[in-house]
Amino acid sequence: MTIPRPLFQAAQKTTLALLVTTVALTILFPLFFLFTFSLMSDYETYSEWPKPLWPHSQVRYRMEKISPQTTRLLIWNHGQSQWQPFGPEHIEANEEVAKKLSRFLTNYGNTTLSPSEILSHVQKAQNSGFHEFTAQKSLSQNYQRFFRLYSGAADAVLHSLSTALLTILISVVIGGMAGYAFARYVFKGKDVLKLSVLFVRMFPPVAIAIPMVVILGRMGLYDRPAGLSLIYSVNQIAMNIWITASIFMGIPESLEEAALIFGANKRGAFFRITLPLAVPGLAACAMYSFISSWNEVINALILTQFRPTFPVVVYKSLLGANAQVHLIAAGSIAQAAPAILFTLIIRRYLLQMWGGVKV
Amino acid sequence: MNASKTPGLIRERQERMAPYLLIAPAVIYYAIFWLFPVLNAISGSFLSAPLKQGGEWTLKNYAAVFTDSMFYRALINTAIIVVVSVSLEFVLAFALALLINKKFRGSSLFLFLAIIPMSLPAVAVGAMWNSGLATNGWLNSALVHLGILGEAEKIPFLAGGQGANILLIILVDAWQVIPFMMIILLSGMQGLKPEMAEAGRVFGGTRWQVLHKITIPMLKQTIVTAMILRIIAAIQIWLIIVMIFGFNRLPVLMEQIVVNVDLYTAETFFRKGMALSVLVALIVSLASVAYLKASGALGAKKEEAS
Numbered sequence: 001m002t003i004p005r006p007l008f009q010a011a012q013k014t015t016l017a018l019l020v021t022t023v024a025l026t027i028l029f030p031l032f033f034l035f036t037f038s039l040m041s042d043y044e045t046y047s048e049w050p051k052p053l054w055p056h057s058q059v060r061y062r063m064e065k066i067s068p069q070t071t072r073l074l075i076w077n078h079g080q081s082q083w084q085p086f087g088p089e090h091i092e093a094n095e096e097v098a099k100k101l102s103r104f105l106t107n108y109g110n111t112t113l114s115p116s117e118i119l120s121h122v123q124k125a126q127n128s129g130f131h132e133f134t135a136q137k138s139l140s141q142n143y144q145r146f147f148r149l150y151s152g153a154a155d156a157v158l159h160s161l162s163t164a165l166l167t168i169l170i171s172v173v174i175g176g177m178a179g180y181a182f183a184r185y186v187f188k189g190k191d192v193l194k195l196s197v198l199f200v201r202m203f204p205p206v207a208i209a210i211p212m213v214v215i216l217g218r219m220g221l222y223d224r225p226a227g228l229s230l231i232y233s234v235n236q237i238a239m240n241i242w243i244t245a246s247i248f249m250g251i252p253e254s255l256e257e258a259a260l261i262f263g264a265n266k267r268g269a270f271f272r273i274t275l276p277l278a279v280p281g282l283a284a285c286a287m288y289s290f291i292s293s294w295n296e297v298i299n300a301l302i303l304t305q306f307r308p309t310f311p312v313v314v315y316k317s318l319l320g321a322n323a324q325v326h327l328i329a330a331g332s333i334a335q336a337a338p339a340i341l342f343t344l345i346i347r348r349y350l351l352q353m354w355g356g357v358k359v
Numbered sequence: 360m361n362a363s364k365t366p367g368l369i370r371e372r373q374e375r376m377a378p379y380l381l382i383a384p385a386v387i388y389y390a391i392f393w394l395f396p397v398l399n400a401i402s403g404s405f406l407s408a409p410l411k412q413g414g415e416w417t418l419k420n421y422a423a424v425f426t427d428s429m430f431y432r433a434l435i436n437t438a439i440i441v442v443v444s445v446s447l448e449f450v451l452a453f454a455l456a457l458l459i460n461k462k463f464r465g466s467s468l469f470l471f472l473a474i475i476p477m478s479l480p481a482v483a484v485g486a487m488w489n490s491g492l493a494t495n496g497w498l499n500s501a502l503v504h505l506g507i508l509g510e511a512e513k514i515p516f517l518a519g520g521q522g523a524n525i526l527l528i529i530l531v532d533a534w535q536v537i538p539f540m541m542i543i544l545l546s547g548m549q550g551l552k553p554e555m556a557e558a559g560r561v562f563g564g565t566r567w568q569v570l571h572k573i574t575i576p577m578l579k580q581t582i583v584t585a586m587i588l589r590i591i592a593a594i595q596i597w598l599i600i601v602m603i604f605g606f607n608r609l610p611v612l613m614e615q616i617v618v619n620v621d622l623y624t625a626e627t628f629f630r631k632g633m634a635l636s637v638l639v640a641l642i643v644s645l646a647s648v649a650y651l652k653a654s655g656a657l658g659a660k661k662e663e664a665s
């Protein structure tokens with residue numbers, strides 16, 4: 001018995017849809033959970049189980065009257081679906097206590113409540129026996145705390161940025177020149193050079209980084225973004241030669257020839273005709289250089305000491321003694337965000353390098 | 360002749376020189392920042408200290424590496440990870456690419472998603488799986504939410520033996536690499552002319568024959584390049600391992616370099632790390648050349664990257 005064709009096609013379609021959905025979810029979930037973690041308060045991190053899979057934007061509090069003078073505070077535990085005592089055993093209605101509690105709620109609940117707001121909630125609980133309210137959770141708090149707690153993180157971002165910019169400058173200019181030569185000229189040694197570009201990539205950068213500790217030290221560039229960018233460029237120039245060669249090959253040579261006929265010289269033709277056409281491709285190439293420089297860890301670890309790059313700070317925060325999961329999650333999201341953004345911008349060029357499917 | 364240097368001749372000569380002038384900066388750069396440090400690394404790995412500080416030529420650094428039991432464990436672990444993960448990733452990515460190789464609604468969104476894991480910084484991937492695989496992490500939480508685990512049950516992912524740890528690392532690596540590998544292969548497949556496969560079908564080839572005789576050979580360039588880059592990267596895996604397990608629990612080659620160079624400060628360890636890095640460089644180069652030879656790409660004229 002054969003399966004009727006429409007039925008077969010429908011089954012095929014469903015299988016494809018299921019497959020695609022599964023793959024997409026497998027890719028997305030870990031990233032999403034990391035994001036959720038980056039928004040958790042201390043309370044959620046240490047006292048809730050199972051952990052929330054969806055970030056809560058609000059925290060539910062409840063105040064209960066114990067005696068005419070004292071009140072107690074409870075927090076809604078999503079994991080156990082019940083109210084649990086939170087903070088001091090009992091709250092007296094005075095300014096001093098309210099101030100302390102306000103700080104406590106900021107630090108452990110990621111919620112901002114002014115002392116006067118707290119006092120008014122206490123008052124309401126005193127009036128009616130109990131009082132429930134919700135407070136908006138601060139979503140940027142963990143990110144701010146990461147930068148405050150791991151000192152030097154903000155500076156590290158600056159070091160990472162200047163390293164990346166220098167890497168772009170060196171590797172796009174030098175790589176671009178060589179790439180243009182590969183695209184436009186036939187010359188002796190072209191094949192050898194092309195293979196050697198691959199060979200450079202085979203040699204792990206870490207083997208270069210270790211002697212570079214001494215060499216850069218002599219140049220006064222050890223522990224400096226400039227020194228680091230010199231190492232990053234080694235790998236990146238090789239990559240950029242490949243990328244720019246394919247960019248320039250995509251621009252018809254006849255355009256340059258036409259300019260020559262109209263009296264431009266070779267240099268003029270390049271700067272006036274080819275370069276403007278190559279700008280989008282070169283921008284993608286620059287972004288690619290940025291990503292690899294921004295993400296790199298092992299050379300930065302070896303070649304920096306007091307001026308680490310941002311990934312090194314995140315890495316060290318995780319290996320440190322009192323690693324705080326939710327803050328590190330915030331740090332890693334902050335580290336990942338520019339890399340993801342740039343990759344999505346240049347995805348078309350990334351794929352063109354591999355055969356050219358349009359996304 | 361010299362008196363009659365016409366502008367045309369000068370231009371022609373400039374034209375002949377142009378490619379070399381354009382290549383020169385790259386060549387000079389590699390001489391200073393690649394060849395010089397490489398030679399330095401090789402000579403330094405045979406020295407007990409810098410020559411100026413009275414260092415002597417010695418084989419002790421390599422002896423230190425070869426007498427360290429960690430080195431052999433690292434070598435074996437790295438070999439297992441490279442062989443299993445590279446082949447597993449390739450097979451799965453190829454299978455996925457074959458199955459998905461159709462235009463469907465949302466296909467561009469799907470490709471868009473598939474690029475993300477590879478673009479993530481290694482530290483972010485490390486932190487992601489560190490927080491995921493912890494006993495109180497999101498993976499166990501998700502299993503509880505889905506009702507697969509009871510409230511009190513937690514799987515201790517990180518408490519397994521060496522084999523389980525390697526498996527975990529291979530899975531984490533697969534999560535990051537397979538989607539990207541898949542789109543590389545997909546873009547290769549979509550660059551193929553569908554008529555070729557159709558012709559194969561028309562002349563009575565089975566699906567398997569078409570795949571084996573037409574699709575794979577035509578994708579060869581893409582596959583070889585993708586695989587070589589993967590092998591180079593896989594031999595150098597370390598950060599994810601360290602961020603999940605810490606140092607020395609699942610030793611691999613690159614991790615041992617970091618242990619010697621960054622964790623310990625004594626000159627002997629620095630030298631040992633140098634020797635190790637030269638060995639790793641040798642291993643990576645040999646593996647790449649071996650792969651290129653085996654796949655037959657080395658003899659053939661290299662094609663453009665585009």
